[in-house]
Amino acid sequence: MIKQVMRDKYFLLLLAPVLIYYVIFKYVPMFGIVISFKNYNLFKGIWDSEWVGLKYYIQFFTNPDAFELIRNTFLLGAYKLLFGFPAPIILALLLNEVRWSIYKRFVQTVSYLPHFISVVVVAGMLTLFLSPTIGFINDVIKAFGFQPINFLMEAGWFRTIYVASGIWQEAGWGSIIYLAALTTVDPQLYEAAEIDGAGRWKRMLHVTLPGIAPAMVILLVLNAGQILEIGFEKVFLLYNPATYETADVISTYVYRTGIVKGNFSYGTAVDLFMGVISFIFVFSANYASRRLGETSLW
């Protein structure tokens, strides 16, 4: 053992900063979770704050908002999966049928672009475009003689806006993996299908789709595992008290109660509860995708 360490000493030296980073910023916080079982106080510190057992967990479950928060987190993720998952597949299938390669590359390049735009810019654009007074979407609605809709102030619209803007931003980027899978499809299969008299629709159904099916299954499983991992930033930037009933999710609630109001112990308890459920989801999804024999996160 010591011999191996000596042999690899330079490698360990190179790895040291990474390991220190993971210990301090990933593993120390994991032990910091104990504050959810204590009455944590900034001045007393973690060790001297008194234990309170499950007090904060009980407080969360007896909170009338708890159900709504869990439901919102779950539904937002579920709609994102339901509509966001097929979008890159459809785009990849359409792109695959383009024969003029310059046009294909142009569409690809353009469709990847929104992936690199910051959440703040996307949220800012949505706020302005959807505004009932200055937004061009409402200008169109008004032009047809309808009443303008105050999209961002109506709870009923939040999920649609969240999911649709997510598709706008990520469908192109998500199609890369399917296009990569399609390059591995044997061109002879297409020729054989053509000789058999298969039309384009048939070829797509019997050659192209089976070609990307493994990638689809894996991504479906992995995305399903991440259903509860709702990005904090976009919800935070788009929601407001008027839309809390559909928009408020666990992470934004943790931010408001924990960081803003300073209820560190309570916020940590809520976060841990969701973290554990999310862990079970991601873990089972990875286990499933391993069993399917292809790939997994580890």
Add this chain to the structure above:
Amino acid sequence: MKRKVHLFDVVNALLLSGVVVATLYPFVYMAAVSLSASDYVIRNEVTIGPKGSISTCTTWF
């Protein structure tokens, strides 16, 4: 091998053009509005190209 252009190719090209427009239009629109003179913006006349932009552009420097 040369192939005929099918109806599907046309529809597909149009659909993908739709994707391109949907992706780029927000940026084009923002550029047009921000470069247009105020009166046109207020009257909602800006759609693709900037209107009356010269006056605002020259004041940059």
Add this chain to the structure above:
Amino acid sequence: MYHLVLNDPRILLGYKNTIVYVALGTLLSLSFTAMGAYALARKNLVFGKTFMLMIVFTMLFSGGMIPTFLVVKSLGLMNTIWAMTIPGLISTWNLIVMRTFFQGIPKELEESGKMDGLTDIGVFTWIVLPLSKPALSTIGLFYAVGLWNNFFLALLYLRDESMYPLQVILRNIVMAGQYSDAQVVSASGDEMIVEESLKYATILVSTLPILMVYPFIQKYFVKGAMIGSVKG
């Protein structure tokens, strides 16, 4: 419109801060990621499997927002340039992509370097890194874009307005409708300022760097996404 945006001291400050955060953050993140990934790419590294498991586990479970916040706070990083660069130092995904890339470098090259009397670090610096320019630029760009777009770290760890990056200032102007004095003055003057034009101009000014360099660098991003998807 643009003279108002470009003369807004907050925008200039935000630009300056963001450029500093991106430059420092990319340098640190890329160096440490490359070093760590190279060590982890070694087949029989002592404890290599344990280290990998420890790193991948953090993709599944984390201490959460508040314990991380308390760690950053107790280290005294709040309101410093380090708050924007250190808490997100290593992206596990980038580390794995980089490691996959290093695993593909032929062993013979490294061995020939050792024959010439180089240490392992010498081999890494003089042989492996020069061969890895495409991977380094790809991962560097991923980090740079991530830092340029970062809002979360600033929201949590920066309280001092003079430290705000562009994204926070952008949000304050576009979504909260805060105007600078110059804008209020000219709004009351002869030239009528339309709120929406001003906001769109602000958005474009802060996104322009990405929009402009994007066409030239997008192929690197795609390459990175490919490596990541093959062995994600």
